[in-house]
Amino acid sequence: MGTIHSNGVVINYRCAGFGRDVVLIHGLATNHAFWHLNVLLPLIKKYRVTVYDLRGHGYSEMPPSGYTTADMAGDLHNILNHLGIRSAHLVGHSFGGAIALHYAALHPERVDGLVLADTRVRALQPHQRLKDWPDWQKVAERIEKLGLVVRDDETEASLCLLEQLASPKWREARKKCRGEPLFIPFSGLGGGNRLAEQWLKLINTTTAVEDFKSLAGLTIDKISRINHQTLAVYGEKSTVLQSLRGLMEHLPNCRSVVIPDVGHFHPLLRPKKFIDIVLQFLIGLDSNASKSKRGLSKTGRVVQIR
Amino acid sequence: MENEACKKKITKAEILKDIVGILEDMTSDWDMEFSGPIGPETRLMSDLEFESIDVVQFIVAIEERFKRRNMPFEELLMEDGRYVDEITVEDAVNFLYTHLQ
Numbered sequence: 001m002g003t004i005h006s007n008g009v010v011i012n013y014r015c016a017g018f019g020r021d022v023v024l025i026h027g028l029a030t031n032h033a034f035w036h037l038n039v040l041l042p043l044i045k046k047y048r049v050t051v052y053d054l055r056g057h058g059y060s061e062m063p064p065s066g067y068t069t070a071d072m073a074g075d076l077h078n079i080l081n082h083l084g085i086r087s088a089h090l091v092g093h094s095f096g097g098a099i100a101l102h103y104a105a106l107h108p109e110r111v112d113g114l115v116l117a118d119t120r121v122r123a124l125q126p127h128q129r130l131k132d133w134p135d136w137q138k139v140a141e142r143i144e145k146l147g148l149v150v151r152d153d154e155t156e157a158s159l160c161l162l163e164q165l166a167s168p169k170w171r172e173a174r175k176k177c178r179g180e181p182l183f184i185p186f187s188g189l190g191g192g193n194r195l196a197e198q199w200l201k202l203i204n205t206t207t208a209v210e211d212f213k214s215l216a217g218l219t220i221d222k223i224s225r226i227n228h229q230t231l232a233v234y235g236e237k238s239t240v241l242q243s244l245r246g247l248m249e250h251l252p253n254c255r256s257v258v259i260p261d262v263g264h265f266h267p268l269l270r271p272k273k274f275i276d277i278v279l280q281f282l283i284g285l286d287s288n289a290s291k292s293k294r295g296l297s298k299t300g301r302v303v304q305i306r
Numbered sequence: 307m308e309n310e311a312c313k314k315k316i317t318k319a320e321i322l323k324d325i326v327g328i329l330e331d332m333t334s335d336w337d338m339e340f341s342g343p344i345g346p347e348t349r350l351m352s353d354l355e356f357e358s359i360d361v362v363q364f365i366v367a368i369e370e371r372f373k374r375r376n377m378p379f380e381e382l383l384m385e386d387g388r389y390v391d392e393i394t395v396e397d398a399v400n401f402l403y404t405h406l407q
Contacts, residue, residue: 001363001366014362014366031358031359032359032362033357033358033359033361033362034358036358036362037380037383037384037389041380053359058359059359059363192357193355193357194355194357195357195359
């Protein structure tokens, strides 16, 4: 583990393994441990993997402002520079995927390939209502039974649920519902109480919520100019399938995989499936990159161009 | 490279001392109800309020202290593909005693 100062903010990171570089970017209300068991450990057998805690998350510092995807792409840039990584595959879940996408738009030369796991892209999905959930009636019943409230006209359903789930009155409920997909946030080891408190502090004492909602310049036009080979992995019951449809329409080199029977947290719920798909994609990209860097000289000898 | 701990045939008591030291360092500025000394019976989740990120930090600290990488921590941490609900200091000591020999 190590730390860097990124634009005045202490960011916690960790590097493991050997090989080409992969950076894993977690989503909101979690930290780099999201990746550890099911993704980092299998990946380090073939890659050098860097994970870090987003600002305001995990062991990283929580500044009063600066939580847009552009700000966080800046942190990623500083980490890559600090570690001397010229280019890397970026794998992001949820908000982490939006950071990866934004980074690819700002620094295309530093990105080898993109994996976006259940990422909501705000330019492509400005609103997220409960009714966007494929099983929304079943989910709505469960939410109501538990005493959570998400209004029909709520356009930020996930943020609304996260705030309620983090509240101290849900402390016991979180323990009881551990393992249930709706309760994955803050339902990890130890009941996720510190994680929940950290989330409440972030949304109540910083500009994070407004910053999360900002496009910060990542418009559809900018997205349509991202040429990287991209793999979009979404859950069949995801709340952000509108983003997947938008990506397939606007990203020039995007292919998709939809994991059956799971929603937003599919990397945790179907970890083997996720890592198999990601490894196959990354190894395929690396193999093609190696071939394209080779060419035949006039004498017919294979030469390494770079 | 064989680490020094192995050469000396490290004892459980020595491992315990190191583990307790790591945990005391990690939790020294935490605001938690647990106030007793950390010992074999101490539970990482229930007593020290460990969350996933703390477990990862704990593993990294162990790897650095014992200069060993690639120990199969999954055996300590996972059951049926997910994190176990509880780990005691003694669990960690026994795991290390097995894998440091």
